Amino acid sequence: MSLHVRIDCSPIYELIGSYMLYVHRKWIRNVEGGPNWIQQVEAQLSTDAIEQSTLLRKYSMNEFDILFAAALEREHPHDIPLFLTQLGRMSSDDWLHIIQLYGLPYDQACIDRIRQVYIPALILWHDHYLKWSVPLWEPALIADANEKRRLMSKMNPAELIEIATNGVVLDTDGEIQEVVLAPMWHYRPINNTCTFKHSTLMLYSIDLPEDTEDTPPQSLKRMISALADDTRLRILRMIAVNPVTFAELSEHLNLGKNAAQHHLAVLRSAGYIRTYWSGKVEQIALRQEGLADLSVFLEDYVQP
Template identity: 25%
Template sequence: MNNSYSIKIEWSVVYECIISLYAFIHEKERKHLQLGNAWMEETKKQLPDAFADELADERWEVLHRLVLLVAQSPQKKSVDDFLGWLGSIPPGEIYERLAPWVDTIPLNLGELRDHSVSLLARWNEHYFSKLAPAILASLERSAAEMAKQAQNMSPIELVDHASNGLWIEPVPELREVVLIPQYHCAPTSVLDFYRGLATCLYPVKDAGQAQSQPLTELLPLTQCLADEKRLHILRCLAEKNCTLGELQQQVSLAKSTVHHHVTALRRAGLIRAHYVGSTTVSSYSLRESFVDRLPVLLRSFLHSRK
């Protein structure tokens, strides 16, 4: 087995445009996001009624394939540049660009491309082009900071640090992990695996804020610690790594309930989710750094200005 994989840090406004549309469309995911339904309602007011109605019925499922295409695009300084490039390349070239990574590729690539270009162009016009520049500047700074930290951290540790608890195990077929900062799906990381490649759109929770807000990190952490069952889960993981099934046996709850608890604990950065070559979590472990992090956050919040 290889010791590790290489890390690539990517940044482009195009990634954020794509993931912001993804966050708006996918209602099931939105309840877990920092921006939540309030953002959705405010954003809806910016859209023409016909476009908002269209998005309400949209089942846009090409996020991950588009991320791969953005990574390969020579035109991604702006959303318009990328969409112009994507709209101009033939379906056969799209197939060739995806084929090394994706096992199943739809036959109607031209139709999917045109539909995605249309959605993203209108989304960019009515919402994304009006996004506060400070948010995008924060994401760019995060990418630069991650590139610096990559010089002093192992790839596995860097992914864990960026994602607040995703532990991507090295396997022979995994050659590279691409880290991409994003804001609209925070505190969630969007992870996908391809042949020899994984992409991780990691959260930048305080993007656009003048300074870090300790409450943003402190609140979900303390909310997790205020639940007896979650405390039991943490104690189990302090002893050893556990699968979801093993945790279920330890706490005597339905598997769906245990999954809900570990998802909350992972998003708050209290535990790690271990991945071995796929998006299915293989096991969980305690992220002991939170024990030292908690008093730092609490002290910072108590002494910060309102």
């Protein structure tokens, strides 16, 4: 099945994704800023906002997929307050329609929670934190989305997806019909993927421009840091021969699930691995061009 790719840049994805990161804190040690960002945010939040986030932490992180699905159905492309107003107007039947349209497995209790807890929490999140950070990252999102749109005429959809996500290859034999690529800043350098009934939303990470030419690029620092670990070097050595499954890699290297996921996230963000995705990671392979890029990027920086 052929892929149809659409570039969708909106601060609304940043609203939902940043709040999901704050609430659940999954991958927080892989996200730049990490625990320090949590501390900075909580200095800005009200007691009510912190309490609501604590309440939501006991529920599945996958419930945020409903909000991302609603973002794909938004009436106002870029205006967060109008989007939040739209969510507040939605009835239980409206939410049920979204859930059925996107093939999400949730019930009335989840719908009630979205209406009674998630939406008020997002309003507080926006008012106390997000709207003050918009000037920091929104210009970079727009610039990156425009760059990806220019690339659409120069490469096929699979190549564009791999470049945007730094190594994700979608399995086109599955049921995916549309891929929506949306840039995000808060999750950098991690990707966040929502797999729906007939589409996939891929929130790919971007960096801000460097302050000066003397500042080492974040991408170069990730590439160097990723290699400064024995386990990650062993992973690269293993997958250089043939692609492997996650289970095979974990068993061969005697790694627990969390440890294996952490190392793969670091290697993926550095551009050293290619992951084949059909709703979950099927296989992991070496991305040869990532190793070649290290030499080029390093030379470009030290010998401008």
